[in-house]
Amino acid sequence: MSLDLDRADPLAPLRDRFVGAESALVYFDGNSLGRPLRATGPRLAEFVEAEWGGRLIRGWDESWFELPGTIGDDLGRIALGAAPGQTIIGDSTTVLLYKSMRAAVAARPGRTEIVIDRDNFPTDRYVAQGVADECGLTLRWIDVDPASGVTADLVGRAVGPATALVVLSHVAYRSAWLADLPELTRIVHDAGALVLWDVCHSAGSVPVQLDAADVDIAVGCTYKYLNGGPGSPAFVYVAERLLDELTQPIRGWIGADDPFLMGPTYVPAAGIRRMLSGTPPIIGMLALQDMLALVDEAGIDAVRTKSVALTSYAVDVAAELLDPAGVVLASPRDPGLRGGHVTLNHPLMREVTAALWERDVIPDYRDPHGLRVGLSPLSTSFAEVRRGLETVRDALDDLTP
Numbered sequence: 001m002s003l004d005l006d007r008a009d010p011l012a013p014l015r016d017r018f019v020g021a022e023s024a025l026v027y028f029d030g031n032s033l034g035r036p037l038r039a040t041g042p043r044l045a046e047f048v049e050a051e052w053g054g055r056l057i058r059g060w061d062e063s064w065f066e067l068p069g070t071i072g073d074d075l076g077r078i079a080l081g082a083a084p085g086q087t088i089i090g091d092s093t094t095v096l097l098y099k100s101m102r103a104a105v106a107a108r109p110g111r112t113e114i115v116i117d118r119d120n121f122p123t124d125r126y127v128a129q130g131v132a133d134e135c136g137l138t139l140r141w142i143d144v145d146p147a148s149g150v151t152a153d154l155v156g157r158a159v160g161p162a163t164a165l166v167v168l169s170h171v172a173y174r175s176a177w178l179a180d181l182p183e184l185t186r187i188v189h190d191a192g193a194l195v196l197w198d199v200c201h202s203a204g205s206v207p208v209q210l211d212a213a214d215v216d217i218a219v220g221c222t223y224k225y226l227n228g229g230p231g232s233p234a235f236v237y238v239a240e241r242l243l244d245e246l247t248q249p250i251r252g253w254i255g256a257d258d259p260f261l262m263g264p265t266y267v268p269a270a271g272i273r274r275m276l277s278g279t280p281p282i283i284g285m286l287a288l289q290d291m292l293a294l295v296d297e298a299g300i301d302a303v304r305t306k307s308v309a310l311t312s313y314a315v316d317v318a319a320e321l322l323d324p325a326g327v328v329l330a331s332p333r334d335p336g337l338r339g340g341h342v343t344l345n346h347p348l349m350r351e352v353t354a355a356l357w358e359r360d361v362i363p364d365y366r367d368p369h370g371l372r373v374g375l376s377p378l379s380t381s382f383a384e385v386r387r388g389l390e391t392v393r394d395a396l397d398d399l400t401p
């Protein structure tokens with residue numbers, strides 16, 4: 001069954017482009033840290049020899065200075081539905097969230113609230129709380145069911161004339177709930193507020209339509225479905241219509257109008273570069289280029305089609321093998337409401353996860369009792385899904401008296 005699915009999968013041949021594709025290891029964590037591409041090792045070696053070693057400081061003038069924006073534009077075109085000039089590679093997700101939230105609330109003076117949901121990723125919640133404290137604002141929490149996510153109804157009830165900013169995740173990191181980004185954006189705008197979408201768990205697996213949905217700001221990481229490597233820098237998108245209006249609080253020289261003028265005072269750059277602060281981490285953004293090329297080759301819609309097939313297969317296999325052991329699906333059953341992973345709950349999942357790692361099956365564990373099966377579309381096979389979930393069943397058998 002899984003072999004038939006792999007044979008029929010038009011993207012199956014691309015799996016060989018990843019380091020480790022030949023091993024028997026089952027990788028269910030490409031949504032936390034994507035596998036490297038085979039092209040990436042030679043790219044990094046070549047960079048050290050030819051560009052860093054060969055061009056030295058000249059590299060900044062020749063290409064590095066523009067690289068955060070060039071890669072940002074590619075990312076926008078390939079995966080984010082963003083026209084050029086609005087996306088740039090910058091600091092970590094956390095730092096870009098901070099800069100973006102501060103910029104957003106400053107652009108809505110007189111409004112006193114930031115809205116965020118209680119099941120949002122910890123860093124998003126912590127940063128929002130910090131920004132609220134610093135700026136004398138109130139956090140208004142949306143309570144959500146951890147097995148689903150934020151709905152239009154919940155957002156509609158949370159926003160109003162006091163709302164400055166709403167911070168939401170496109171795909172919930174725990175349940176994989178896929179928020180209705182266009183509809184929720186419309187609701188936030190109707191209240192006169194700005195919206196910041198965290199697209200960490202959708203960028204590279206679920207097509208994002210930032211321009212079409214009229215999104216204000218988006219932030220996402222590049223080491224999950226974009227395979228940029230551990231600690232690769234994040235990206236920020238700011239809609240063109242807001243670029244003049246948003247000024248972020250970390251006023252470094254690289255985000256200034258003319259960095260090499262080294263003038264007496266800070267004037268923000270005219271475009272998206274104003275979201276940067278200091279010297280960009282060039283080496284950290286090189287691997288991302290290889291994955292963007294691969295997603296471009298496959299097409300983001302085809303990537304999503306395979307993602308839906310993989311998660312649907314995982315739901316079916318889990319129902320067959322794990323329902324009898326009392327495992328419960330903690331992700332939406334409807335694939336239209338689900339991102340690229342599936343969470344399976346059972347009271348023993350923490351122990352199961354440890355047992356799986358011993359057997360070269362690598363999922364993630366998320367409280368409460370959740371085994372998170374992340375299925376990076378281009379590097380995961382259907383056979384891998386079957387083998388991994390069979391190992392979950394075996395581990396549960398061993399742990400249950």
Ligand SMILES: *Cc1c(COP(=O)(O)O)cnc(C)c1O
Pocket residue numbers: 092093094095121123124169173198200201221234
């Ligand atoms: C992974 C993730 C982050 C990570 O933030 P870093 O600063 O890159 O560590 C933030 N938000 C969400 C929703 C994530 O999934």
